[in-house]
Amino acid sequence: MIIQPKSLIIAAFLAATPISVGAIAALTGIAAAPAEAVDVIGFDRKWLLSVDEARAVIADGAIVLDARNAALRAQAPIRNAGILSAADLAGSDAEVTDRLRNLGVNRGEPVIVLGDPAHGLGEDAALVLALRSLGHQRIAMVDGGLPALLAAGLPTVQAPFGLGNFEIAHDDSWSLDATRASARDFQLVESDLSPELLTPDGRIKSADQIAAILAAKGIDRDTRIATAGDRSAWLATVLLDQGYDARQVVGAPEALTAAN
Known part of the structure; x- marks a missing residue:
């Protein structure tokens, strides 16, 4: 049986096993800078990803959520990225669950949130914190936000594969x-x-x-x-x-x- 690279990476995430950027890069074909290749992605303790880490995870098919305001999105739209802000998570658990599932958000699978620190500091972090508090523990923002990713070469953002299966599990630890x-x-x-x-x-x-x-x-x-x-x-x-x-x-x- 041939095991696909993506299956190996998803299995590691679901098992909460840290996986090096170098390993992701080797499996996905996205080259990581040597200085960053030793970084380890462990979402239980990492809320902020380097550009190389984010590029590798996005290239592997992670859901991307755009937390920027409407004006910034109009200037630099991201194809296939879901549009969501922390304010959009107001409402009943059922309403929020439907909203996240419609964006393709799955339990246990990585989500990358993009913002623009120079023009809206905190929009991405507010969404990361809100989703962590709803029980999604595989979510992070990017150091430098979208501008940093664009400068390094933003990988193609894949469209969600249908509805997600996210379930809310409230966590007020933060x-x-x-x-x-x-x-x-x-x-x-x-x-x-x-x-x-x-x-x-x-x-x-x-x-x-x-x-x-x-x-x-x-x-x-x-x-x-x-x-x-x-x-x-x-x-x-x-x-x-x-x-x-x-x-x-x-x-x-x-x-x-x-x-x-």
């Missing part, structure tokens, strides 16, 4: 209800910090640079972080990807501010 939580356990970080974590071209700064920025604010790996503000989802997503214990504040953060 949110913090400000009206109930004890603020003494968390350090409130306003999302105004977000631009400090970006390079001029919209990429995330290095782990060491981010650690230094946070350390200057009294934050280390043992700090429990609550993010608040307009870009709180983006900040929480980046910090989670960096391995910090972060939560997005849901609701008015005044209770946290008062206690801090």
Whole structure:
């Protein structure tokens, strides 16, 4: 029996087995830059993919969701990408399930969310965080967003193979209800910090640079972080990807501010 490359990759994802970009590149024919080939895609701990990782996963047939606003989509449309924002996930579980299935979203199969950090910082992260909270644990955004992918060569986005089979399984591990939580356990970080974590071209700064920025604010790996503000989802997503214990504040953060 001949096993197709895609079957090998899908099997690895369904088994929650990390697979190297180099392995994906070899199976799909998408070359990864040598410096990036040692990266490992493990969606349980990775919320932000490098351009090479994203290109390989997209080339393998991952669902692509475009979280950019209408004006940006009109300027640079992505053929076969689903259009979705975090706001579109309001509604009953049944309505949201139908919406995601109609976009071809499957449980356990990778989803790549595209944004444009230079013109809409946080749109992609808000969708990633929202879908993680609905139980999809194989979803990530791209470092530098769509502009970075276009510069490297965006692979052909494949159309979904019919309806998806996604099922909602609510997970509030990454949110913090400000009206109930004890603020003494968390350090409130306003999302105004977000631009400090970006390079001029919209990429995330290095782990060491981010650690230094946070350390200057009294934050280390043992700090429990609550993010608040307009870009709180983006900040929480980046910090989670960096391995910090972060939560997005849901609701008015005044209770946290008062206690801090």
